[in-house]
Amino acid sequence: METKILEQKENKLIGRNEIKFEIVYEQKAPVRAEAVESIATAAGAQKDFLVLNRMANVFGVHKLAGMVHVYKSKEDMIRYETRNILVRNKLAEKKVKAVAAPAAKKKGGK
Numbered sequence: 001m002e003t004k005i006l007e008q009k010e011n012k013l014i015g016r017n018e019i020k021f022e023i024v025y026e027q028k029a030p031v032r033a034e035a036v037e038s039i040a041t042a043a044g045a046q047k048d049f050l051v052l053n054r055m056a057n058v059f060g061v062h063k064l065a066g067m068v069h070v071y072k073s074k075e076d077m078i079r080y081e082t083r084n085i086l087v088r089n090k091l092a093e094k095k096v097k098a099v100a101a102p103a104a105k106k107k108g109g110k
Helices: 032-043 074-080 083-088
Strands: 002-011 016-024 050-057 063-071
Touching (some): 016 032, 016 074
Antiparallel strands (some): 002 016
């Protein structure tokens, strides 16, 4: 598996680096955790502050392309990333909705 950093842009307003990447693989496409590890190594970033936003297979070749955000602090990461992206990256827990018990039905008439 070979990881290439295609473009790296610093977003000073939000306090993060936005990195476009490409991963070339041999047999099986890497899972999310393997991709994050590979990108963190290639970019020289901490894996704990790296959020994988987008990752997709390139049609017809053994290649993945996508984008990650690398934050300077965990507080910034939680503030600016959407909840579903944090859950997908296993950086936050999924909220479970409480299901109300069905109301008891009355017997009899009206």
